[in-house]
Structures are given as C-alpha cells and as structure tokens.
Amino acid sequence: MPSAERPHSGLATIGIVVSLxxxxxxxxxxxxxxxxxxxxxxxxxxxxxxISLVSGDLASLPRTAGPVLAQAMAGLxxxxxxxxxxxxxTVGLRDVSLRSEGxxxxxxxxxxxxxxxxxxxxLAVLLAISAAIPLGFALGxxxxxxxxxxxxxxxxxxxxxxxxxxxAAAALSGGFSxxxxxxxxxxxxxxxxxxxxxxxVSIGALIDPFGNAALTAGHSLAANRVLWLAVSGALxxxxxxxxxxxxxxxxAPARGAVAxxxxxxxxxxxxxxxxxxxxxxxxxxxPAKPLAPLRGASxxxxxxxxxxFGLRWVVQERGFTVLLFLALLNSTANGWSVAMDxxxxxxxxxxxxxxxxxxIATIYAGELVWRDRDVRADALLxxxxxxxxxxxxxxxxxxxxxxxxxxxxxxxxxxxxxxLRDGSPNIACAAAWLGGVGSLLFVGLFIISLALHRIVKxxxxxxxxLIAAWxxxxxxxxxxLAQPWQVWGFCP
Amino acid sequence: MLTAADLTVRYAAGPRALDAVSLAFRPGVxxxxxxxxxxxxxxxxxxxTLQQPDxxxxxxxxxxxxxxxxxDSQRLRRTLGYLxxxxxxxxxxxxxxxxxxxxxxxxxxxxxxxxxxxDSLLSRTNLLDKRRAIVGSLSGGxxxxxxxxxxxxxxxxxxxxxxxxxGLDPGERRRIYDVLAQLGERxxxxxxxxxxxxxxxxxTRFAILSRxxxxxxxxxxxxxxxxxxxxxAEATLEDLYFKHVPLDAER
Numbered sequence: 001m002p003s004a005e006r007p008h009s010g011l012a013t014i015g016i017v018v019s020l021x022x023x024x025x026x027x028x029x030x031x032x033x034x035x036x037x038x039x040x041x042x043x044x045x046x047x048x049x050x051i052s053l054v055s056g057d058l059a060s061l062p063r064t065a066g067p068v069l070a071q072a073m074a075g076l077x078x079x080x081x082x083x084x085x086x087x088x089x090t091v092g093l094r095d096v097s098l099r100s101e102g103x104x105x106x107x108x109x110x111x112x113x114x115x116x117x118x119x120x121x122x123l124a125v126l127l128a129i130s131a132a133i134p135l136g137f138a139l140g141x142x143x144x145x146x147x148x149x150x151x152x153x154x155x156x157x158x159x160x161x162x163x164x165x166x167x168a169a170a171a172l173s174g175g176f177s178x179x180x181x182x183x184x185x186x187x188x189x190x191x192x193x194x195x196x197x198x199x200x201v202s203i204g205a206l207i208d209p210f211g212n213a214a215l216t217a218g219h220s221l222a223a224n225r226v227l228w229l230a231v232s233g234a235l236x237x238x239x240x241x242x243x244x245x246x247x248x249x250x251x252a253p254a255r256g257a258v259a260x261x262x263x264x265x266x267x268x269x270x271x272x273x274x275x276x277x278x279x280x281x282x283x284x285x286x287p288a289k290p291l292a293p294l295r296g297a298s299x300x301x302x303x304x305x306x307x308x309f310g311l312r313w314v315v316q317e318r319g320f321t322v323l324l325f326l327a328l329l330n331s332t333a334n335g336w337s338v339a340m341d342x343x344x345x346x347x348x349x350x351x352x353x354x355x356x357x358x359x360i361a362t363i364y365a366g367e368l369v370w371r372d373r374d375v376r377a378d379a380l381l382x383x384x385x386x387x388x389x390x391x392x393x394x395x396x397x398x399x400x401x402x403x404x405x406x407x408x409x410x411x412x413x414x415x416x417x418x419x420l421r422d423g424s425p426n427i428a429c430a431a432a433w434l435g436g437v438g439s440l441l442f443v444g445l446f447i448i449s450l451a452l453h454r455i456v457k458x459x460x461x462x463x464x465x466l467i468a469a470w471x472x473x474x475x476x477x478x479x480x481l482a483q484p485w486q487v488w489g490f491c492p
Numbered sequence: 493m494l495t496a497a498d499l500t501v502r503y504a505a506g507p508r509a510l511d512a513v514s515l516a517f518r519p520g521v522x523x524x525x526x527x528x529x530x531x532x533x534x535x536x537x538x539x540x541t542l543q544q545p546d547x548x549x550x551x552x553x554x555x556x557x558x559x560x561x562x563x564d565s566q567r568l569r570r571t572l573g574y575l576x577x578x579x580x581x582x583x584x585x586x587x588x589x590x591x592x593x594x595x596x597x598x599x600x601x602x603x604x605x606x607x608x609x610x611d612s613l614l615s616r617t618n619l620l621d622k623r624r625a626i627v628g629s630l631s632g633g634x635x636x637x638x639x640x641x642x643x644x645x646x647x648x649x650x651x652x653x654x655x656x657x658x659g660l661d662p663g664e665r666r667r668i669y670d671v672l673a674q675l676g677e678r679x680x681x682x683x684x685x686x687x688x689x690x691x692x693x694x695x696t697r698f699a700i701l702s703r704x705x706x707x708x709x710x711x712x713x714x715x716x717x718x719x720x721x722x723x724x725a726e727a728t729l730e731d732l733y734f735k736h737v738p739l740d741a742e743r
Contacts, residue, residue, distance in 0.1 A: 291612055294599035294646030296570035305596035316584075376580030380642060383540050383574035384597050385566050 010113035017117030018124050021091050025125050030460045034084055037468040038076065039132035045072050046140025064142040070150040070215050076133055077158035078190050078210040081183050084126050085166065086460045089179045091122045092170025112240055115171065119236060122170075123163040130159050154211050157225050157232075161209060162186075164232035168239040180363055181319045184356070186210075188326035296385040303394040306386075310398025314364070314405075324405055327356035332413050353410045357442050358470040360403060362463060365449030368392070368399055370459045392450075400446055407438035445470075493518055494539070494561075494650060494680050499548035501534050501704075509534040510545065511704040517680045521672055523695035523712075524684040527737055531704040532684035533577055536654045539682065540574045541565035554649055573648035575639045577655045577684075583628030587619060590627055591641055598646040613641040616674065618667055633664035640671060651681045657690055669694045688729040700736050707736040 025031040046064055095101040105111055133155055134147045165186070169178045186209050193213035196204025205219035206227055214224035297305065314320055331353045369392070372378045381391065449466050456462040494517040501510040509531045515522075526532050537543040539550060541561060550561040554571055561568045581590050591613060592606050600606040614620045617637040622630065630638065636656060643651060657665045672694050675681060683690065691698045691712050699709040708715070712729060719727040719735075 291608060291647065293571075293649075294595070294609075297597060297599040297601050301599075301601040302597055305593060305601070308596075309593055312585075312589075371582075375582055376578060377582065379537075379542060379576035380574070380579050380581075380594075380639070382542050383569060383572060384594070385569035385572075386597050 010110055010116070013109045013113040014117040014120050017114065018121045021094075021121035021125055022128065025087070025091075025128070030464060031087060031125065031129060033461065033464050034087055035129045035132040037464065038080060038130060039136040041076060041079075041468075042072075042133045042136025043140045044136075045076075046137045046142050064137075064140070064146065066146050066149065067215065069137060069142055069146060070154060071212060073133060073137075073150045074154045074158065074210045074212040074215065077130065077155055077162070078187065078212065080130065080133070081158075081162040081166075081186060084129055084162065085179055085183050086463055087125055087129065088122050088163065088166035089170055089176045090460075091125055092118060092167050092179070093174065093176065096170075096174050115240060115243055118171065119163065119167045119239075122167045123160060126159050126163050127156075130155055153221060153225060157229055158210050161228050161232045164235045168235040171239050171243050177317075177319055180359075181322060184323055184326065184359060187356075187359075188329065192329065299390060302386045302390055303397075306391050306394025307398040307401075310368070310395035310400075311402050312398075313395075314399050314402025320360075320402070320405075323356060323360060324409060327353050327406060328409050328413060331410050332417060353406070353438070357406060357438070358445060359467075360406060361442060361445035362449045362466045362470070364399055364403060365396075365446055366453050366459055366463050366466075368396055369450065369453040396446075396450055400443065403446065404439060404442070407442050410438055493553045494682075495551045496535075496539065497549045497551075499535065499538060499545045499550070501531075501538060501543070501545050508704045510538070512548070513701075513704070513706055515699060515706060515709070517682055518697075519678050519680050520696035521675075521681040521683055521694050523691040523698035524682060524701055525686065525688065525691055525698055525733060526684075526701035527686060530701045530737075532701055533654050535701070536574075536652045536682065536684055539650075540572060540652050541568055542574075552650065568650070571646075571649040573643035573645070573651040575643040575651075575653045575656055577658065579639055581627045581635070581638065583626065585627055586623070587614070587625050587627060587630070587638060588623040591638065591645070594642045595645045600646070609645060613644055616644065616671055617641040633660050633667075636660060636664070637667065637671075640668065644671070647679075649679060651675070651679055653681065653683045655684055655686070657685060657687060665689070688733055692729055700733060702737045708732070 046069075095104050104114065134151050137147055138144055162183075165182050166179050169182045170176075173179075190208050190210050190212065193204040193206075193208025196207065197213040197216050197219065198204075202219065205214040205216065206224055208214060208224065209228050209231075211221055211224050211228075213219070214221045331348075367374075372381055382388070449462075452466055453459070453462040456465065495515075496517075497514050499510050499513045500508060502508050511531075513531075513535060524532050524535065534543065538545050539561075544562070551558055552561050552568055553559075554567075559567055588610055591610050592600075595606050595609040595613075600609045610623070611620075614623055617640055619634060619637055619641065622634060627635070627638070640653070640656060643653065656668050660668070669690075672681060672683070683695065685691065695712055697709070697711050698715075700707050710718075715732055716727065716729055719732050723731060
C-alpha cells in the first residue's frame with residue numbers, strides 16, 4: 001500500500017509553479033515573439049541613427065556610450081512592459097482563466113507559497129524575455145562590460161517592478177483590463193517624471209518608475225531605484241495580505257452557518273409531505289405576457305443597436321475615463337512648458353498624447369474583435385439573424401465614437417492652453433491641426449488595429465505586432481500626416 | 493416543423509460525430525438524450541446553422557412555407573432561439589441591458605417594445621428582481637435562466653436548448669421546466685440532456701443518441717410502459733437508456 005505523500009514545502013511549491021510556467025512559455029510562440037521584439041529594438045538602437053526613444057540631450061554621444069545605453073534600456077523596459085503585459089497576465093491569471101484555482105488550491109499546498117510561486121513565475125518569465133535587451137545591445141556593438149551597470153540598475157529593477165505590479169493587479173482583480181490600466185498608469189508617471197525634470201522640478205526624478213528621468217545630471221538614480229523597489233515590495237506584500245481564493249475556495253463557512261443550515265434541513269425533514277412545504281418549494285413562473293413575435297430587425301436597426309452597445313461599453317468603463325485624464329494631464333504638463341507659437345504647442349500636446357492614442361486604439365480594437373469569444377457569448381450572437389461583419393462594424397463605430405473623446409479632449413486643451421497662458425489663443429489653428437491630425441491618425445490607428453486582428457486571428461500576436469510596429473514608427477519619427485493639416489490650418 | 497435527414501458530421505480525427513441522423517421535430521418539447529460525446533451538441537449546432545454538416549439536409553416549415561435551412565440560414569435565424577451548452581455574457585453590464593440588446597437585435601427596435609419584451613422575458617424566467625443586477629453577480633442557475641430568456645426573445649418558432657439543466661439544482665431545473673411548459677403549442681423545442689428526469693418531466697417525445705446515431709425514439713410514457721411489459725413494473729427511463737447505451741459509450 002503506498003504511503004501518503006507529504007505536502008510540499010513552500011520553496012518546493014514556488015519551484016514547481018516557476019518551472020511549469022517557464023516550460024509553458026518556452027513552447028509559447030508569443031513569448032519568443034516578445035523576446036524578438038526586444039532584441040531587434042535593442043539591436044536597431046545600438047547600431048542605428050539618432051536617439052529618439054527617450055528624451056534627453058544625448059545626441060552628441062556615441063550610441064553605445066554608457067549614458068545612452070542606460071537611457072535606452074530604461075526606455076525599452078518602459079515600452080517593454082506594454083509588450084509583456086499579455087505575458088504577465090497569462091502567468092498571473094492562468095488558474096483563473098483555466099478555472100483551475102479550486103483544483104490547485106485543494107491539493108494541500110500553502111496558498112501563500114502558491115501566490116509567491118505565481119509572482120516568481122511572472123518575474124522569471126519576464127526576465128527571460130527581457131534578457132533579449134542586453135543581447136541585442138551586445139550584438140549591436142556595445143561592450144559587454146558597459147552593459148552590466150544599466151542592466152543591474154535599470155533592467156532588473158524595472159522588470160521586478162513591472163512583475164510585482166502586474167502580478168498584484170492580476171491576483172487582486174482577476175481581470176486583464178486592470179493590468180493594462182496599471183501599465184498605462186506607469187507610462188503616465190514615466191512621461192510626467194520626464195516632463196517635470198525637463199522643467200527643472202526635481203521630484204520628477206523620483207516619480208518616473210523606470211529611472212529615465214533620474215538619469216539626468218543632478219539627480220539620484222539610487223534614490224529612484226530604492227523608492228520603486230520598495231513600491232514593488234509593498235505591492236507584493238499587499239497582495240499576500242489581501243488576496244483570498246475566489247469563489248469561496250478554501251474559505252471556511254461563516255460562524256453559525258453550518259448550524260443554521262442544519263436546522264433548516266431538520267425542519268424540512270420534520271414537515272416533509274406537508275402541503276405548505278410543497279407550496280413553498282414549488283417554484284412559480286409568472287404567466288407570459290402575450291407579445292407579437294419578433295422576426296428580425298432591419299440592417300440599419302441592427303447597426304444602431306450594436307453602435308449603442310459599443311458606445312456604452314467605452315463610456316461606462318471607468319478605466320477609459322482614468323486613461324483620458326492621464327493623457328490630458330500628461331499632454332498639458334508637457335504643453336505648458338512649450339512657450340512657442342501655437343503650432344509648436346499643439347505639436348507638443350499631440351506628441352505626448354500619441355502613446356496613449358496608440359495603446360488605446362490597439363487595445364480597444366483587439367477587445368472589440370475578441371470580446372464576444374472571451375466572454376463566451378459568441379455562439380449566442382452567431383445564432384442571431386445579424387451578419388457578423390455588420391455586428392463588428394456597428395460596434396466598432398460605437399467604440400470609435402466613444403474613444404474620440406481622447407483627441408477631442410486634447411484638442412480642447414490645445415485651444416485653451418495658449419489662452420490661459422498668453423491670453424492670445426489660436427483656436428482655429430489648434431482645432432484644425434490637432435483635431436485633424438489627432439483624430440485622423442487615431443481613426444487610422446484604430447482601423448489598422450482592427451484589420452490586423454481580423455487578419456492575424458490571434459489576440460496576443462496581433463497586440464504584439466501592433467505595439468512593436470507603433471513603437472518602431474515613433475522611434476523612426478514617422479509623422480507623414482502632420483504637414484498637410486498644419487498647412488490647412490494656417491498654422492505658423 | 494423541423495426535419496433533419498441523413499445528417500453526417502465528420503471531424504478530422506476520430507469517428508463520425510453524427511452518422512446519418514434523421515429526425516422530425518413537431519411542435520412540443522423533444523428531448524435528445526445521450527452520454528457525453530454522443531453528438532448532441534453537434535446536432536444542435538448544425539440545426540442552429542452554426543456548423544455545416546458534411547452531408548444531409550434540414551428543412552423547416554414556418555408561416556410562409558417550408559424552406560431549406562442550409563441554403564437560407566438567415567431565414568431560420570429570424571425565428572430561432574438558441575441556448576448553447578457553454579456560454580457567457582458581458583459580466584459588467586446589467587441583466588436588463590444585456591437582454592434589451594438581444595431583443596433589439598431580434599427586432600424590438602423601439603424603446604417601448606424593447607422594455608415590454610424585457611419585462612415579459614424577465615417575468616417568464618423569474619428574474620424580475622434581478623433586472624438591475626450586473627451579469628457577473630448572478631448565480632449559475634440565474635445565468636442559465638438569463639440565457640433562456642435571451643433564447644426566448646421574440647417568441648421563436650424553433651427553440652434549441654443545449655443541456656439547459658446541466659449543473660442546476662432541482663429548484664432551478666423545475667423553473668426551467670415551468671418556462672418550457674408555458675411555451676406556445678406552435679413552438680418546436682429541442683432540448684438536449686443527459687438527465688432522464690428532463691425527459692420524463694418536460695418532454696413530449698424523445699430520442700436517444702449514442703456515438704452519433706439515433707438508437708431509440710419514442711414518447712416517454714409509452715416507452716416506459718413498453719419497457720415495463722418486458723422488464724417488470726419497476727423499469728424506468730434509466731433502464732431504457734442503459735438498454736441502448738453501453739456504459740463505455742462516452743467518447
């Protein structure tokens with residue numbers, strides 16, 4: 001007769017979870033694609049033209065010089081957390097999405113060890129993917145010795161922070177959208193930190209979670225690193241303190257609940273067969289109100305219904321409101337310090353809102369294509385007399401209408417800032433230039449994202465490709481549509 | 493009336509999911525009984541026009557006459573209510589809004605008509621007190637009843653319910669039976685299940701599907717009476733089930 005197995009120790013549990021996730025990701029094309037994106041961005045940066053990923057007056061230095069490498073690595077890990085968000089979510093939410101949390105947690109393992117294992121796995125997978133960054137720089141011509149300091153002071157702490165934050169968001173919320181929100185919040189802080197440092201406000205060096213702003217002369221990188229490592233530790237601690245298994249798994253019954261239930265059963269058994277009990281337990285269904293049968297809506301009505309649905313989705317989502325606020329804050333913080341003509345001001349505003357526009361367009365387009373399948377409502381919808389493309393078109397138009405709040409808000413900021421600051425606004429210029437470029441580019445981004453999701457037919461893959469493409473486009477300085485709109489708006 | 497003739501579905505690996513299945517469904521509740529993997533869900537998906545069969549035909553007769561379902565799927569969908577076995581809904585939206593959205597897509601485009609439909613459906617499925625609750629907060633049974641309400645929207649002439657009682661407690665099952673009992677006499681209802689109780693309580697006719705083939709078809713009462721004549725007075729539908737479905741029939 002086999003002897004009973006002893007339960008695993010905490011360390012063994014952590015090891016099992018980490019080993020499983022590393023194995024799963026080694027076979028996952030998306031993890032390799034993420035690493036490839038990092039590798040090529042690093043390689044291109046080390047061996048390419050002028051610096052454009054991050055701000056800072058470094059153009060006169062060689063691309064493989066220590067300060068340039070440090071800025072680039074901090075910038076890459078900042079962008080990179082968007083690329084790795086899906087991977088972090090997969091690790092953090094695996095048992096939630098597979099609905100296997102109950103199975104895992106009833107095996108006798110200590111749930112805190114399991115939780116630490118999930119964090120360690122998130123960290124291990126992100127570190128494995130991020131290893132492509134120094135590799136790309138090394139192959140691009142950077143001396144391995146010059147890479148050690150930025151890897152130790154920027155890449156490793158940044159990955160630890162991102163892993164802790166995404167893991168905490170995944171564990172405590174159980175939803176991917178919260179992870180994205182945390183990621184975008186970090187980007188907002190990053191941009192705000194850089195902007196404040198550019199204006200000579202020292203606190204900006206601490207606010208930037210990725211250390212870019214602290215790399216500027218006169219600021220302490222060590223203080224920044226200590227602060228954000230402490231934040232990582234705090235996030236981990238809060239998660240371990242607050243997390244409880246979902247759906248009552250392992251939860252002890254409330255005091256007195258068993259006794260109360262037992263009393264109810266006893267009472268029922270005692271009065272079994274009594275007509276009163278039968279009357280109480282027989283469920284009643286209200287008689288149906290006679291209504292004429294429906295035999296399908298017109299194409300226009302179906303489009304309208306889906307439009308309303310898409311619009312409501314965006315308008316009701318608190319996350320979008322938060323993002324809108326962050327984008328506005330970031331743009332105006334940057335735009336305020338630009339004491340130039342209207343054209344330069346609106347250009348600055350648009351530039352600093354661009355990353356938000358890219359991320360929002362990409363994420364919402366992906367959610368639009370995959371949401372019905374993700375929530376398993378696709379079969380219910382497919383059986384309706386509504387063409388799938390019409391459904392998508394109506395919903396996409398509704399979502400896009402809601403999302404246009406982003407360029408419109410930035411446009412209003414662009415028109416109002418000169419008025420508040422100089423008392424001489426160029427509203428027509430701001431509206432034409434920013435409204436045109438901002439909205440048109442935003443709609444373009446959204447449609448391209450939507451089309452790619454339909455073509456690639458893989459949510460993570462499409463997200464990765466799109467984010468990598470947009471980041472590369474920003475790095476390459478693609479700004480083709482700006483000029484015609486600037487001329488049209490008579491901007492100086 | 494819905495008629496399926498010689499429906500065959502083959503998957504790339506493994507045996508046929510449906511093997512020349514022929515059935516005729518008249519108004520009333522028709523139960524499709526079978527073990528897991530027998531082909532029940534595949535048959536319902538094919539009838540719901542969500543999956544094309546490799547061969548065979550499906551015809552449906554509505555008020556305007558009979559038509560070929562496989563060549564005019566949109567016409568069937570205008571009068572179809574379908575409840576998949578495994579489905580989800582938008583967890584952050586309210587019950588009322590989700591149901592109203594489906595009603596709008598089915599033709600209740602005016603606000604008042606939509607509200608009347610939502611009221612009626614929530615009332616029929618005993619969910620009136622949950623109209624403002626968000627979908628994510630519903631229990632399994634309530635979620636299943638909401639799915640049923642969606643399937644019932646528009647008074648479909650054909651209702652396909654894939655294991656609507658699976659995993660529900662006896663009270664919730666009874667509520668589903670009550671809703672089915674209230675359906676009009678002109679509605680064709682096809683209900684797949686692996687519970688003989690569903691057949692006994694809710695169905696006017698049933699068939700047993702095993703390994704993609706129809707192995708028995710009858711009325712529940714008549715089938716039990718016939719069985720009792722051969723097996724004794726204690727025989728039940730379950731005995732009939734095991735007579736036709738071997739214990740290792742699950743695929």
